[in-house]
Amino acid sequence: MSTLEIRDLHVSVETEAGPKEILRGVDLTVRSGETHAIMGPNGSGKSTLAYSLAGHPKYTVTSGEVLLDGDDVLAMTVDERARAGLFLAMQYPVEVPGVSVSNFLRTAKTAVDGEAPKLRTWVKDVKQAMDQLAIADDFAERDLNTGFSGGEKKRHEILQLELLNPKFAVLDETDSGLDIDALRVVSDGVNRFSAGGDKGVLLITHYTRILRYIKPDFVHVFVAGRVAEAGGSELAEKLEEKGYVDYVGTPA
Amino acid sequence: MTTANIPASTEKHASAGTAQQAQHGLTEHSHGAGAPDHGGSAFDTVASFDVADHEVPRGREEEWRFTPMARLRGLHDDAPLDGHDYEVSVDADPQVVVETVEAGDPRRGSSGYVPNDRVSARAWAEADKVLAITVPADAIVDKPTIVRLRGLSAEKAAAGHVVITAERFSQSVVVLEHEGSAAFADNVEVITHDGARLTLVTLQDWADDAVHLSHHHVSVGRDSVVKHVVVSFGGDLVRTSVTLDYSAPGGDAELLGLYFADSGQHLEKRLFVDHNQPNCRSNVLYKGALQGSKAHTVWIGNVLIRPAAEGISTYELNRNLVLTDGARADSVPNLEIETGEIEGAGHASATGRFDDEQLFYLMARGIPADEARRLVVRGFFTELINKIGVPEIAERLTATVERELALGEGLPAATTTH
Ligand SMILES: Nc1ncnc2c1ncn2[C@@H]1O[C@H](COP(=O)(O)OP(=O)(O)O)[C@@H](O)[C@H]1O
Ligand SMILES: [Mg+2]
Secondary structure, X not given: OOEEEEEEEEEEEEEOOEEEEEEEEEEEEEEOOOEEEEEOOOOOOHHHHHHHHHOOOOEEEEEEEEEEOOEEHHHOOHHHHHHHOEEEEOXXXXXXXXXXXXXXXXXXXXXXXXXXXXXXXXXXXHHHHHHHOOOOHHHHHOEEOOOOOHHHHHHHHHXXXXXXXXXXXXXXXXXXXXXXXXXXXXXXXXXXXXXOOOOEXXXXXXXXXXXXXXXXXXEEEEEOOEEEEEEOOHHHHHHHHHOOHHHHOOOO | XXXXXXXXXEOOHHHHHHHHHHHHOOXXXXXXXXXXXXXXXXXXXXXXXXXXXXXXXXXOOHXXXXXXXXXXXXXXXXXXXXXXXXXXXXXXXXXXXXXXXXXXXXOOOOOOOOOOOHHHHHHHHHOOEEEEEEEOOOOEOOXXXXXXXXXXXOOOOEEEEEEEEEOOOOEEEXXXXXXXXXXXXXXXXXXXXXXXXXXXXXXXXXXXXXXXXXXXXXXXXXXXXXXXXXXXXXOOEXXXXXXXXXXXXXXXXXXXXXXXXXXXXXXXXXXXXXXXXXXXXXXXXXXXEEOOOOOEEEEEEEEEXXXXXXXXXXXXXXXXXXXXXXXXXXXXXXXXXXXXXXXEEEEXXXXXXXXXXXXXXXXXXXXXXXXXXXXXXXHHHHHHHHHHOOHHHHHHHHHHHHHHHHHHOOOOEOOOOO
16 A cells, blocks of 8 residues: 655746746645546646656756655655556656667566566567557567557556556656557556555546546546646536536636 | 757758858869869868878867867877877678788878878878788688777877778778777778778777777779778767768768767867769668767768769768757758769758657657657667677677767756757
């Protein structure tokens, strides 16, 4: 049983005109076994929240705290956060030429586990996870994210989620740009990850579509850098009908 | 370019080329029919065996403007080149003939090369012996022929000369390794005959005090396939000038380079590909990494496509990865085209600092910063190392790159490049 607590988080980015505050007091607690959907219009700060949790250097936390089972996440380096059990599936995964997927996966697994995985079971696990996500075998020898289609990048993020098996997963618009088949495949992967009931999921999305496949326990409407309204899955149904118009004044 | 999105002290073709065209005009060249005119308009050099024909460079000259002259130990001036403080060992397949012959041996000069600067002319004049490596016709040699030169002291400067002849339809790999301390000027001639396939690797893994000025000339035979590889790790100042032309149509040249400069090192790579024959191909790929204060690399890639060179294709690419502040990479590609009847010609140059987004992505998967940097830099060189196509060399280069990176650990990462 783990808990990820975000308390009154304020985050700025550096702009030419000086620092610009993007997150303006985010409060959110995710426990193992819970799936939280964060829904909000473009530009509301969803990715900023995701990146701030992962420790991206572009974002400066000006106040607030993030605790993982009481430990100060904000004091950790990016890699320490990952090893502590936080995983971010990125909206725009980064291309790393010359580093093969298989080498990358093995290196990451070794890092988060603190020891190299047993070769035989590892090869089997990777193969199985790839099959389930409908990823072709030759994918393992390709350069990390390099020349991947949008759908391949997203499936590869979920492949890592399943193999690295963190405590908490933050999924930043993993559904964006996917066709319906890919969306199902990716949702199945997330559901496999959380099936054991001991994982926390923070599902960031712009659309309600993915919520047909991944059932959230809680829905948070995110507007202008903070949670504007929180509720159960019925909130998603309201958003499905009306969009964000009640929150931002215009249909988004 | 993902790892190299911030231009840094990069002179692109646009500026360098325009300046030269303004000076020379595209119609003004007169190129001799024979080999002696290696200059072309890209760099109007004097070609002569007579040392007196080459003035002592002062550092203002176009060809020397990047080179720290004070560190040349007089190789460019009149420092005696009669030192012999080095050992040479050879490990060759029995099919390959390796001989030490007198300076008057007719193989010397058989590439058509004429020294194009004072250092080269001096090395030519003062080398008293020639190392001649001959791969006989039709010999298929899997095992690389390795010549290892180990310098024992940088006190007395030395001159060297190597002639590598790949006879018709032979296939082979030759590696020239350099290590230890030396002040060394040499000429290396490479001649391939009809249909020969040759990979030549020159590897500079010198000690910190070494100065090496090296001139390679490659003459590519009819339908011959040549891979010419320059690898520079060690040395205080290493400057390699490679000129290449074709003795007949149908030649295929791949020119590869890998360099890694640490604090204070000056590594300079100069290339001149002379497309003087029809239906040939050249492909240049040089990649460099730099770390530490005053690490300096220079890459000058000149390609000239003469009127006779119809149906050729050429591409050159230089990429530099600046790992820390205080390092500087200069990169000047220059392509001059004198015939419209070509298949393709292009060039690109990119110098950038380490990509934070890549580092973040890897670290977000739990990989520590040092290891993530290693992955990215190894990845940067992987394509190049694979292209060399010699497994023994690939392993060694990967290991050396890791060793270099370990040296740089703890240095603050590059923030901006100037
Ligand atoms: N470097 C930056 N300079 C200025 N504004 C930025 C910068 N980075 C992000 N922003 C702004 O922060 C806001 C939130 O962005 P983001 O977190 O990506 O939103 P979302 O993921 O919800 O679409 C946007 O208005 C965006 O324009
Ligand atoms: Mg976003």
